[in-house]
Amino acid sequence: MATPAKFLFDTDFSAPDRSRERPTPVEMAQKLAAAEARAYRDGYDAGQRQAKAESDRRTALALEEIKIAMQGIAARFAGVERRRDTPAQARHFLDSLRGLFRWAVKVKIAKTDPTAGVENPPKKKVLAFQFGPRPMSSIITRAGRLAPRNVFG
Numbered sequence: 001m002a003t004p005a006k007f008l009f010d011t012d013f014s015a016p017d018r019s020r021e022r023p024t025p026v027e028m029a030q031k032l033a034a035a036e037a038r039a040y041r042d043g044y045d046a047g048q049r050q051a052k053a054e055s056d057r058r059t060a061l062a063l064e065e066i067k068i069a070m071q072g073i074a075a076r077f078a079g080v081e082r083r084r085d086t087p088a089q090a091r092h093f094l095d096s097l098r099g100l101f102r103w104a105v106k107v108k109i110a111k112t113d114p115t116a117g118v119e120n121p122p123k124k125k126v127l128a129f130q131f132g133p134r135p136m137s138s139i140i141t142r143a144g145r146l147a148p149r150n151v152f153g
């Protein structure tokens with residue numbers, strides 16, 4: 001005849017099976033140590049994942065702010081045109097933008113450098129001191145007075 005079926009109540013709330021051998025205290029300590037190590041590892045890994053996610057979030061926010069700032073700078077890139085009457089200012093502005101965009105391309109914030117093909121405005125060729133007609137004539141007359149006399153003539 002078939003054995004009677006056991007119901008869920010019988011298996012869940014039945015008396016413990018005494019036929020199994022009880023683990024020794026050493027085995028229990030080993031199992032406990034393994035479970036603690038596994039829990040520690042799992043907690044450490046979860047903490048690392050959480051810290052990495054927070055770091056990635058902050059980095060993404062910072063990069064987004066840099067991107068917005070660079071877009072604003074690129075939009076105002078026409079400032080070189082506004083300052084074309086003063087070549088020194090235009091050169092300085094262009095040099096600043098070149099440095100910024102070279103860095104941005106290096107750290108992969110920008111894909112290209114829009115200042116790559118832009119030439120510097122020409123420098124004005126100016127003497128250190130420009131003489132007008134009056135100072136020049138006074139220099140010539142003084143030079144004539146200070147010149148050595150021709151003793152043989």
